[in-house]
Amino acid sequence: MTKHAIDGSASPTGHASRRRFLTGTLAGGLVAAGGSEAFAQGRKKKPIGPNPDNQPPNVPDWSKTLGDGVADHPYGKPSKYEAHVVRRDVEWLTASRQSSVNFTPLHELDGIITPNGLCFERHHGGTADINPFDHRLIVHGMVDKPLIFSMDDIKRFPRYNRVYFLECAANSGMEWRGAQLNGCQFTHGMVHNVMYTGVRLRDVLEEAGIKAGAKWLQVEGADSAGMNRSLPMQKALDDCLLAFKMNGEALRTEQGYPLRLVVPGWEGNLWVKWIRRIEVGDMPWQAREETSKYTDLMADGRSRRFTFAMDAKSVVTNPSPEAPLKVKGRNIITGLAWSGRGKVTRVDVTLDGGRNWQEARIDGPVFDRSLTRFYVDFDWQGQELLVQSRAHDETGYVQPSKVELRKVRGVNSIYHNNGIQTWLVRANGETENVEIS
Ligand code: MTE
Ligand code: CO
Secondary structure, eight states: OOOGGGGTTTTTTTOHHHHHHHHHHHHHHHHHHHHHHHHHTTOOSSOSSOOGGGSTTSOOGGGSSOOOOGGGOSSOOOOGGGTTOOOBOOTTSOBSSSSEEOBOOGGGOOSSOOOGGGSOOEESSOOOOOOTTTOEEEEEESBSSOEEEEHHHHHTSOEEEEEEEEEOTTTTGGGTTSOOOOSHHHHHOSEEEEEEEEEEHHHHHHHHOBOTTOOEEEEEESSTTOOEEEEEHHHHHHTOEEEEEETTEEOOGGGTTTOEEEOTTBOGGGSOSSEEEEEEESSOOOOGGGTTSSOEEOTTSOEEOOOOBOOOEEEEEESBTTBOOOSSEEEEEEEEEEOTTSOEEEEEEESBTTSSOEEOEEOSOOOTTSOEEEEEEEEEOSOOEEEEEEEEETTSOBOOOHHHHHHHHOSOOOSOOOOOOEEEEOTTSOEEEEOOO
């Protein structure tokens, strides 16, 4: 295995936006470190490091005054010291109302659940601001009796609670031709993991009565994009949900309030938000999002189509470019693994670019088609690391390297990049997105 790429020669280092991230993220880390050093040398008046007045045995500032009462927090917010933990977008990557995307700050999270306010968003025509009392779901086409449901009607079907990841098919899509975005929020942050409460799509369809020969559904949103996709009937009957709650509370507007389709393990584009119409038919509709988009152009010019399931994938979230290693000695490597085909059964981690692998410790619940948390507890003595993780799922599938993936799929694709991610950790702890070949 040659490691020439780690000096940056095999990655597009001339890429302006990539450099912007590099300076943006790493400079942030360095300011903090340099700040306390300068204070120690007496060059600065105000310390950036811990205020000694607040350290034991002193009584810290926050213990000296009466705090806010409950009336100040009708709806809770994170501490002001967590204000940097936000979804972020990439300036040059579709940030308009016509088409926009932002990313989950994976490196700031732990456990497996994504908090509602941090779930990445992907909109093809902006969000829809829907009054739930006026919202209706229409079921028509090859059914015995076309039906229109209000939200109250939907909520009277039996309810189910399920934790599932949603990954945009374009997650890591900018990395097909080499390392580009220097941060795991941007390389892998088009994924979130939520406990949904909803009703089975099967029960709603059966209420309308599915006619013989019906094989496909057209599912359509009430946003200005009217985003629509064709969904195989088999999947609809199997495990799809119409969800109205996420992590216990109503869906957020951004996530499809008041009703969204949940399509476990399948690409995010099928999870229609603000769902308003389901048409039952016998053939796919050949919608824009399954012809010109969400298809994978192969090296020979042909396209893979209807690539629904998300293959097993993983990423080390810490360390990563936004979360460099800070101290020598005891450190924790952590990350997330997932598979659209079942449970994650094992995650391997390497610190030397794939020469030696060790099995990571999985902790927290392991659900079917859910993010799964892993850890490696290790001792860092300042050596350079090439950190990677590799997911296995219950079908026996093992996450491929990017080299292996490109051999099969070429480099023209945008979607379904589940190749192994490499982070180079330098001797000073700074971490960079690289590729090894
Ligand atoms: N549904 C509608 N109605 N409109 C949209 O633009 N975007 C799709 C899907 N459902 C979209 C939609 C895409 S491409 C993805 S990846 C997911 O919603 C994103 O879901 P999220 O915004 O909850 O992360
Ligand atoms: Co998407």
